[in-house]
Amino acid sequence: METEELLDTLQAADLSFYQANAYVALLELGTASATEVADASEVPDARIYDVLRDLDDLGYVELYEQETFQARATDPETIVDGLTERATALEDAADEIQDRYERPTLDTQTVSIVKRFDTVVEAARSFVRDAEIQVHATLTPDQFETLRDDLADAHDRGVTVNVTLLAQDDDTPIDSVDYEGAVSAVRRLHRPSPFIVTSDLRRTAFAPNPAAIEEYGLILQNRSFTYVFFWHLLLFAWLPSPTVYAEDVDAPKRYADIRQFLLEHFRLLREDATITVEVTGRHTEDDREVTVSGPIVDTDRGSTAAGSLSSDVLALTGTATFVVDDGTDCHTVGGWGATYEDIEARRITVTDVESVDGVPAED
Numbered sequence: 001m002e003t004e005e006l007l008d009t010l011q012a013a014d015l016s017f018y019q020a021n022a023y024v025a026l027l028e029l030g031t032a033s034a035t036e037v038a039d040a041s042e043v044p045d046a047r048i049y050d051v052l053r054d055l056d057d058l059g060y061v062e063l064y065e066q067e068t069f070q071a072r073a074t075d076p077e078t079i080v081d082g083l084t085e086r087a088t089a090l091e092d093a094a095d096e097i098q099d100r101y102e103r104p105t106l107d108t109q110t111v112s113i114v115k116r117f118d119t120v121v122e123a124a125r126s127f128v129r130d131a132e133i134q135v136h137a138t139l140t141p142d143q144f145e146t147l148r149d150d151l152a153d154a155h156d157r158g159v160t161v162n163v164t165l166l167a168q169d170d171d172t173p174i175d176s177v178d179y180e181g182a183v184s185a186v187r188r189l190h191r192p193s194p195f196i197v198t199s200d201l202r203r204t205a206f207a208p209n210p211a212a213i214e215e216y217g218l219i220l221q222n223r224s225f226t227y228v229f230f231w232h233l234l235l236f237a238w239l240p241s242p243t244v245y246a247e248d249v250d251a252p253k254r255y256a257d258i259r260q261f262l263l264e265h266f267r268l269l270r271e272d273a274t275i276t277v278e279v280t281g282r283h284t285e286d287d288r289e290v291t292v293s294g295p296i297v298d299t300d301r302g303s304t305a306a307g308s309l310s311s312d313v314l315a316l317t318g319t320a321t322f323v324v325d326d327g328t329d330c331h332t333v334g335g336w337g338a339t340y341e342d343i344e345a346r347r348i349t350v351t352d353v354e355s356v357d358g359v360p361a362e363d
Contacts, residue, residue: 120217
């Protein structure tokens with residue numbers, strides 16, 4: 001260890017600048033007068049006596065009279081033991097801080113405002129790891145690489161993973177092989193956008209785009225707020241962007257929101273294609289968990305006013321309902337907060353799509 005580094009360390013151990021300098025000088029001199037210590041260190045002559053007395057009180061040096069005022073460093077064993085104990089305590093504190101940081105707990109139904117983007121990313125990773133149905137995310141290429149392993153794990157569990165990649169024309173394109181096994185589909189947005197990760201329509205991690213004046217982030221475990229961010233993501237990032245990657249169409253798609261499902265299958269339903277689904281959700285009459293499977297035999301896609309508009313998106317601003325025939329009964333299915341329908345859908349899985357002539361259709 002260099003002298004300067006030793007001086008810095010002793011000061012970190014609560015010695016003053018002058019005390020550390022005087023002590024290091026005495027370690028090299030062995031025994032010396034106060035004047036010699038002052039000459040060998042950066043301690044002024046006027047301060048040397050007070051500094052040596054303070055070091056004596058702390059146990060670093062011994063003072064004695066022998067014609068002149070003399071000082072010598074004490075046996076370092078006691079001091080070394082003290083420094084070692086302090087170093088151990090600091091290491092333990094560092095480990096404890098690391099452990100507590102790596103195990104953040106987020107209470108249910110919370111809205112948290114944070115300053116560090118790293119905290120938002122850690123929350124996003126946690127939400128992806130807990131996802132069961134669907135993940136939507138707007139990510140830069142670097143952010144995608146950061147979350148890729150967590151997205152791949154979710155994809156392996158059968159979660160539908162949709163990513164809007166925020167990439168400019170001059171960015172290095174990501175090879176399609178990097179998407180395989182990690183995502184269901186990727187769309188590319190050629191402009192900046194906030195960092196958003198939503199999970200199962202229940203949890204959201206958000207940070208504004210880099211051009212924002214204020215740096216902050218939001219961590220939401222609240223369905224009402226998540227619904228707002230989810231539709232912002234769909235309308236301003238996902239739906240307007242071209243698809244650059246889509247996995248095998250035979251893989252079942254899962255949806256956490258009935259409106260997104262209807263929007264993505266709007267054309268097929270209008271063309272009378274047969275779409276078979278499995279719906280898991282809450283029975284609105286007695287709150288029991290139910291699962292029904294079968295083809296969709298009817299839909300109610302929007303209000304009369306909205307339906308007269310040319311936009312498919314606006315056509316879904318009203319009612320969003322479909323009817324599933326399970327072979328025995330027909331069940332009306334609604335979205336979040338459904339009251340008049342039989343079932344509030346929490347997960348919609350597309351198991352088969354056939355065109356009107358009975359052949360498989362692409363959605």
